[in-house]
Amino acid sequence: MKKMQELREEMVRICRRMNASGINQGTAGNVSVRTPTGFLITPSSMPYDDMTAEDIVEMDFDGTYAGRRPSSEWRFHRDILKARQDVNSVLHCHSVYATTLACHHKTIPSFHYMTGIAGGTTVRCARYATFGTQSLSDAALEALTGRMACLLGQHGQISLGKDMASALWMAIEIETLSRMYVQALTLGEPPILSDEEMERVIAQMTRMSYGMGPEEEGENDIPRQRTEV
Numbered sequence: 565m566k567k568m569q570e571l572r573e574e575m576v577r578i579c580r581r582m583n584a585s586g587i588n589q590g591t592a593g594n595v596s597v598r599t600p601t602g603f604l605i606t607p608s609s610m611p612y613d614d615m616t617a618e619d620i621v622e623m624d625f626d627g628t629y630a631g632r633r634p635s636s637e638w639r640f641h642r643d644i645l646k647a648r649q650d651v652n653s654v655l656h657c658h659s660v661y662a663t664t665l666a667c668h669h670k671t672i673p674s675f676h677y678m679t680g681i682a683g684g685t686t687v688r689c690a691r692y693a694t695f696g697t698q699s700l701s702d703a704a705l706e707a708l709t710g711r712m713a714c715l716l717g718q719h720g721q722i723s724l725g726k727d728m729a730s731a732l733w734m735a736i737e738i739e740t741l742s743r744m745y746v747q748a749l750t751l752g753e754p755p756i757l758s759d760e761e762m763e764r765v766i767a768q769m770t771r772m773s774y775g776m777g778p779e780e781e782g783e784n785d786i787p788r789q790r791t792e793v
């Protein structure tokens with residue numbers, strides 16, 4: 565387990581990468597990561613360029629905190645980390661294409677195999693609820709059932725990860741997928757891959773830890789790294 569100070573510094577780097585990647589701007593967006601006793605979360609309304617490791621807020625699962633005022637979305641960060649032991653980091657942003665779909669309450673279907681990256685045949689869109697409310701947290705948790713990402717109606721997206729880097733990776737993938745879907749929709753509603761094909765895709769992604777790291781060794785249909793002789 566990384567030390568608290570390392571996690572704080574990593575959070576600053578991830579937030580800056582989030583802005584540099586183009587999926588976030590201004591003071592929108594927020595990030596959290598699990599700690600041994602609770603979680604760290606970005607402060608509310610603070611530009612990431614000005615944010616330092618000391619500005620990151622330490623919170624407990626009972627909603628008490630130390631330091632600056634936590635993100636207004638601390639409830640869904642807390643509730644997701646509490647409910648999902650498979651997740652250690654939550655990232656929220658208003659990336660433009662994901663939010664475009666969310667403004668129309670559109671679920672992303674399996675129009676492209678990469679929809680499977682979030683763990684199912686769709687990326688759901690949560691019903692609209694006011695930002696910062698328990699109602700939004702409840703809606704998000706429901707839309708994230710069995711998934712590593714969801715859209716938030718008329719708001720943005722949430723992406724999850726085993727760490728902050730994988731949550732950021734997922735958020736960028738969701739934005740790219742959303743952009744492709746918006747683009748595909750300009751030619752009409754695209755055809756959808758079958759549930760059977762998506763089952764194969766998701767099994768393959770799971771087996772290869774797709775996008776998450778090196779493949780398992782010893783499989784005969786995936787490449788293996790050469791060993792020096």
Ligand code: 13P
Pocket residue numbers: 591592593594607608609610634635636637656657695696
């Ligand atoms: P915070 O600055 O409070 O994290 O709010 C930003 C946001 O995106 C609200 O949904």
